Amino acid sequence: MNMKSLQSTLKFWQEIVFIIGLGILVFGMTMNAAVSFQQVFNIVFYCIFVSLLICLIGQFFWKNFVLALWLAVQLGFGSVWMILAALSDLAKMTPADDGYLYTVFGLFLFMGLTATAITMPFKYLKSDKEQKSPKIIGQMLSSLFFVLCFISCDRPACKNTNPIFDDYKPVSREYKLELIKQLSIVDQSKLRYWLKDYTEIENEVQLHFYVQSKELCAVLILNVEQWNKLERIKETKGRGRFNAEFTKVQFDIEQDSLNPKFLYRDFSRIID
Secondary structure, eight states: OHHHHHHHHHHHHHHHHHHHHHHHHHHHHTTTTEEEEEEEEHHHHHHHHHHHHHHHHHHHHHOOHHHHHHHHHHHHHHHHHHHHHHHHHHHOOOSSSSTHHHHHHHHHHHHHHHHHHHHGGGGGSSTTTTOOOOOOOHHHHHHHHHHHHTTOOOOOOOOOHHHHHHHSSSHHHHHHHHHHHHHHHSSGGOEEEEEEEEEEEEEEEEEEEEEEEOOOOOOOOESSOTTTTTTHHHHHTTTTTTTEESSSSEEEOOOOOOSSSEEEEEEEOOOO
C-alpha cells in the first residue's frame, strides 16, 4: 500500500474500527439467532446493528454529510446509554468492589466515544483539500472501542485458593458444605454472579453460577423450584445468557447433612 492509499484509509479510520466492532457484535448475535429472534427487543437491536454496519461500509463510497450525521447520532446515543449504565453501576459500588476500576474505565471510554461521535460528521463538511487524517486521540478512542467489543462481557479473572474447591466438584457434598461455610464468612453484598450452565437432572433444574469476590472464587449450583424473573431462562434453557452477570442473587440454604441444597429465590437484573 503506497503512502497516498494509506492516507486515504486513515481518513476513514474511525469508520473502519466501528465496522469491525459492529461486525463482531452482529456475528455474535447471529450465532444466537434462534434465541435472539424470539424477542422483539433483540430483533430491533439486530436490525440497528446491521443497518449501521451497511451504512458505515457505504460511507466509503458516498462520503455524505447527512449519512455521517445519522451514524454519529446512532453511535453517540449508544455511547450515552453506556455512560448512564456505568453511572448507575458506580452508584451502587465502592472503590473496593471488584469491577469498580473497570466500570470507571468504561465510563471515561464511552465519554470519549460520545465526543468522537459528535465531531465525526464535521470532516465531511470540509473540502478534500482541507480534510486531514483523524487526530491521534480519535484513533486511540476508536481502537479502545474495538478492544471493548472483546472484553465487555468478560467476568474478572478469578483464582481459587481453597483446596477443597480444587479437590471436589461443585455437585459434591464436600464442595457444597465448604461453600456454605465460606458464604457465612465473606461479605455477601460484595458477591457477583455469572451464569455458567443450565442442567436438568431427574426433573430437577439447576442453574450453575460463577460466584466471585475478593475472598471467594467458586461455583454455586442453585436448584430452581420457583421461576421468579427466570421465565425466559426456562424457555431458552439459558441459551443467550451464559456468562451474563446476575446482580443481587438471593437464595436459601437447605442444610441437609447428606445433600445440601441452594434454593433460588430472586435476583435484581441481568447485565449482558
